Amino acid sequence: MVTVPYHTFVVAKDSQLECPLGNGGVAFQMKSLGCPKGKYGGLCQFDCVCKNGATCHIFNGACKCLPGWKGVACDEVNPSLELSPKTITVKYGDTYLFYCYAHHISLAAGDKDQPRFQWYINDIILDTLSQWIHVSEDSKVYNSYGTLAVIHVATNLTGKYECRVRDQTGIEYSDTGYAAISGCRNNKWGDECEINCDCLHADTCDRYAGCICSSGWKGRHCNEGVNWECCFDSIHLLQAK
CATH class of the missing domain: 2.60.40.10 (Immunoglobulins)
Structure with a gap:
């Protein structure tokens, strides 16, 4: 087991870092996610001056004021x-x-x-x-x-x-x-969404058409089975011709 001393890294941008360990080492990526609250700058070395709940830009420290405030430090009343x-x-x-x-x-x-x-x-x-x-x-x-x-x-x-x-x-x-x-809303359709869908065997309920029935079903609520026998009879008649 190798014990690695604790180190604090300060990075201004995404970096590739290496930690030497004897004859080898460990390489890893470090991503910069921004500065702590109240800090800005390339190394987060500056203090923000923003007041009244304003936030400051991570790089240049410019203040973004909340409604009702203005000024460089957001310390001036701004009726709005x-x-x-x-x-x-x-x-x-x-x-x-x-x-x-x-x-x-x-x-x-x-x-x-x-x-x-x-x-x-x-x-x-x-x-x-x-x-x-x-x-x-x-x-x-x-x-x-x-x-x-x-x-x-x-x-x-x-x-x-x-x-x-x-x-x-x-x-x-x-x-x-x-x-x-x-x-x-769910289970509604119509020009003013005033009709209940209540679909029993449907793929979806369309805003303007209502229930779109799954294969083998028909009817306003898709609750009527399709009579396939009549269809088969028609196919046999066509084949006989």
Whole structure:
């Protein structure tokens, strides 16, 4: 048995290293996965200066600020609106949520008829659209947020979503996101995914055609066996001719 002393290697890039052992040695690859948190540089020798949850670039130390902050070190307040998520893909009939965060914004007062968070879908104001949508907002004036919930997504509720607010001086802020439908939920088909598949012997349930039956089966739910005898009789008649 050979005991190898413990060594610490510092590498700035992927390297081929060798460890001599008597008349032989061990060669191995070492991959550089980045710097420890709070460090940057070719040898991770520099300290990051980023603040307020920002991350710094592994090579040059440039700070990537979180929403609501700006500046070289992300230590300057930056009033902004953030809609999250930016894109979402769901099944027909699913429920999904959009969140609208007002970072470092003192919101103008609202009421029941004029909420502080205004929502638009494809440039149409929300209150003219659907019973399947619910909105809410917290009561804070500063660093507040609003929520939009689509309870049953349908084709007319996909596309561009926009959140708008005004601060106490009248300045308007806005941000956008997008929602798309990728198909039906399990065991559903139809233009609006309103029909149950309930296929008994099928390879798949098509969005627009329903059950695609396996060989030997037919019917809307693939629950009727194919009468092969009639087919064989037809073949014999053709052969007899």
